[in-house]
Amino acid sequence: MSRKVTIQDLAEQLKLTTGTVSRALNNHPRISDSTKKTVLELAEKLNYRPNRLASSLRLGKTNIIGVIIPSAEINFFGSVVHGIESLASTYGYNILLYQSNESEQYEQKAIETFTDVRVDGILASIAKNTHDFSHYLNLRNKGIPLVFFDRSQDMLNIPAVLVDDFKGGYIATEHLLKQGYKRVAHISGQQHLKIFRDRLNGYLAALQAAGITPDETLIYSGSVSIQSGKDAMEYFTGLTNPPDAIFAVEDFTALGVIKAAKEKNIRIPEQLGIIGFANESFDEHISPALSSIDQQTVQMGKEAFALLLKLMDDKKNDGLKKINVILEPLLQVRQSSMVLKSQG
């Protein structure tokens, strides 16, 4: 196990000082071409590699950013992390990953770790069980830039990259109407969460834009689960005037609808159109394939890093300015709502 070669070693062999060698290695303007050349050559020959700990300690910059996600096991976040890391590495940044497991306590530990390691910035998606946000707010005093993605908290006034859930609800509903469905229902999510309220409001707005007065009996208060979709179907089929299409708040809810429809021998999309939200990977593999709203996860990661980079670059701002990046939700049409194609 060979001892690591340091700037010191290079300097001694070349009868130079460490300062000069450092300048040569870092392409300093005032250094002769000849010494630069010899230094680089010897460095190459001896397999010299800089010690980033040392330079980080000296410079006060690590080129590492901390990323907090609820769980790497959740597709959505894996995908966002993919986006973050891809862009970050092209800028010479590395990712320190921490999972919150949806717990406030882990989140605090993550931030403590990150500040101890002196990361240059932090990207985070807030844990579901976080109620006290002081650990996030404290980052401002410490001068560590922070950007939220996917899950944010408006009142904190911290930059975030989000999907436009209102618009998502709008285009999902609009799509069903354009397909010719007349009575479009909605299975909503827990209303204390803003994203679900937004989707509901998007639904309502799309109806109104089409000159349709929302029918309260067509809005089922559900949640994100297969069971919720099944329950909703139980309710809807019991109506004297049932819907002919459903916009479900999330793909798993939509999946429940599909399962229930099959049991009840209701044909999709002929008798009932259905669209979900999230564009889960199973959507295209079930039958009928499920239409959905894509949340641009990879792009979200890239935008989040890009925004963080901006904040890290110009410290004057240091996060005081509230900048939000809102991503467009994308309509992904598949069999479950494709009236024309399915007749062929």
Add this chain to the structure above:
Amino acid sequence: MSRKVTIQDLAEQLKLTTGTVSRALNNHPRISDSTKKTVLELAEKLNYRPNRLASSLRLGKTNIIGVIIPSAEINFFGSVVHGIESLASTYGYNILLYQSNESEQYEQKAIETFTDVRVDGILASIAKNTHDFSHYLNLRNKGIPLVFFDRSQDMLNIPAVLVDDFKGGYIATEHLLKQGYKRVAHISGQQHLKIFRDRLNGYLAALQAAGITPDETLIYSGSVSIQSGKDAMEYFTGLTNPPDAIFAVEDFTALGVIKAAKEKNIRIPEQLGIIGFANESFDEHISPALSSIDQQTVQMGKEAFALLLKLMDDKKNDGLKKINVILEPLLQVRQSSMVLKSQG
């Protein structure tokens, strides 16, 4: 933005030296309880936080491990990373994440970055396009412990955590036979990859253990894709003596089989039993739900970290000993191969 408080600051205020303060903070044995108490109190009060860069530089230990995966967007790896990070964080280790994008070049960059940052160890899953492994082998000289997971390379003699693919193929086939299927076919994967050869061999061994002579016409040379499953079905249905069950090398291949079977009005599992491999998240959501072999991804991550930890702890070994951890594949029975239940 408050300046960071250092050990120096604590020492001055308490009229102690930095050495003593450091000892107090680190719970050194020879330190009086009283000074320890006052130091800790002031640290608390001033919100002192250690600079891990400085201590890492001094100690030559970062408590960071590097993790190389092909892509965080692939479910499988997200899940493994979840396992790694979960266990690592309980041991005070943090994860530096790098994606290889299946490229040898990125892999090399990852290792360069990791050594520059002075990670204490590395966990990696080899990129598909890696042919030269010297960057991995060089880690040995550098004294950086390395453990492979999921994708390894036997000849390198580097510790690895793997799933027993032979056994996976065996129990998948055995399961179909126990369900009463008589002619069990196999759709194989690319045979230059060891994992796929192993699954095929497991299939053959299970047949022989049941006293069945393998029938070459029941082995279709396929690959991991939906199309491959469809092609296989085209082939199998054309046989004069077609199979009544299929073990597909991977879930996507099995999915192709199911889609083709539906088109051909072949009932699953009554007329044709089917089992895949990987336990993809869509398995339980398609219909019929797909039986599969679970690869224990989260456990794989934990085992990988546990093994790395062992190597990091006792440097004498430093990876010279070849230790492999082989995980048991788990049978996951669902509708697609459940003869009894499906008759109910």
Add this chain to the structure above:
DNA sequence: TTGAAAGCGCTAACAT
């Protein structure tokens, strides 16, 4: 253009 010297913040050997 290069050298000299100091210091980023911490820890550990050695001394008392």
Add this chain to the structure above:
DNA sequence: ATGTTAGCGCTTTCAA
């Protein structure tokens, strides 16, 4: 039990 001192490897100011 505490103080002293040196040094991890690097960068940068100041001086020549």
